[in-house]
Amino acid sequence: MRSPRLRMVALAAAPLLLLSACSTDGGTDGADQSDDAAATSAAPTGDVSELAVDTSGDAPQITRDGEPMAEGELPFGVAETQVEEVEAGDGDEVSEGDEVRVRYLTVNGTSGEEVLSTFEQEDPVTLDLSNELLFPAFLEELPGRRAGDALLMALPPAAAFGNQGNSQLGIGAEDTLVFYMEIVDSAAPLTKATGEEVEPEDGLPEVEADGESAATITIPDDAEAPDELVVQPLIEGEGAEVKAGQSIKVHYTGVKFSDGEGFDNSYDRGEPAEFPIGVGQVISGWDEGLVGQPVGSRVLLVIPAEQAYGEAPEQDDESQTTAPAHELAGETLVFVVDILGAY
Known part of the structure; x- marks a missing residue:
């Protein structure tokens, strides 16, 4: 029987399942980890050729010798990674460093129980093959495959x-x-x-952006800071919508509404920023403004202080201000964000 609780936890972190142990907190030294794990998998109890996939139901099911794995001979284990092609596709070839959209089902070989299935989700999961923390099997096996390919993989610890x-x-x-x-x-x-340009509403900060360097953001002289979050797409992307709980990859530029002074941008660091979205890990204006936007979009955000770094502290009885919790406290912030990926 499937475990609903485990499935809910796993679905919330589907891409995390494919990250190797060295990327997780509390990991051990890579060499020691590999040696110890190899010792536990030195005596294989099966071969991937014994496995098949039943696709006759609502969702695929992995079987062993014709029986669902949970009902058959257990444990199932391998000493080294094994891969078998179930079906050959005829789509475009996957290249190294690509972002690959996949659907997958994972089963624990010891118990035969399903760990995670993404087949019930509306959208496929995206694997970034430039991320060296992915399981080595995916970095090694997916380049050269084609869209439409279906694979069975068995990975030892x-x-x-x-x-x-x-x-x-x-x-x-x-x-x-x-x-x-x-x-x-x-x-x-x-x-x-990349996508279709959108004409912004009048009165908003003016944006000049080429996507290759920090955007130029100009605050109109007569503009008043908004009381509520402003979300203005400048380019409508063609990718899947960003969902709460995903990690997103973005390039961005940020300036203060009060004087147009820039305070941060990702371009100066030479690479996009990546972080979880919609789960309270960034300012709430980002969480609210970026969830639901299609990947590929360029979005202008005008974020009131209460949805950024909070209001500035009031003066005390001696007419001296206390130190703000953040140097941008009290500021309405303006961002231009290019959404490059969501995983």
């Missing part, structure tokens, strides 16, 4: 979460992971917003 496992997902130190994966499509990662 050493090729997945190592000797610490993943307690959140119910994966132990000796558990082989079995994946059924369908490749939907792939594309080179975006470097700037």
Whole structure:
């Protein structure tokens, strides 16, 4: 029987399942981790050729010798990564560094229980093959495959979460992971917003942006700071909508509404910023303004202080201000954000 609680936890962090142990908190030294994990998987109890996929139901099911894995001979384990093609696609070829959209089902080889299935989700999951923290099997096996390919993969602990496992997902130190994966499509990662230009409303900050360097943002002389969040798409992207709980990759420029002075941009750091969205890890104006926007969009955000870094502290009895919690406290902020990816 499936575990609804585990499935809900796993679906909230679907891409995290595909990140290797060295990227998780509390990880051990890579060499020690690999050696220890290899010891637990040295005696294989199965081969990926024994597995098949039943697609006759509402969602795929991995079987072993014709039986659902949870009802068959267990445990199932392998000493090294094994991959078998279930179906050959005829779509575009996946290149190294691509962003690949996939659907996948994961089963714990020890218990035979399903860990995660993304087939019930509306949109595929995006794997960024430029992310070296992905499981090595995906970095090595997906380039050269084609859209439409379907694969079965068996990963020993050493090729997945190592000797610490993943307690959140119910994966132990000796558990082989079995994946059924369908490749939907792939594309080179975006470097700037792309899509249909949108005419902004009158009276908003004026934006000049090429997506290759920090945007120039000009505050009109007669403009008044808004009381509520302003979300103005400048380019409507063609990708999937950003969902709360995903991590997004963005390039951005930020200035103060009060004087137009820039205070931060990602371009000076030479690479996009990445962070979770819609879960309170960034200022609430970003959470509210970017969730629901399509990937590829360029978005102008005008964010009141209460949805940014809070109001400035009031003067005390001696007419001296206390130190603000943040140097931008009390400021209405203006951002131009290019949404390059959501995972």
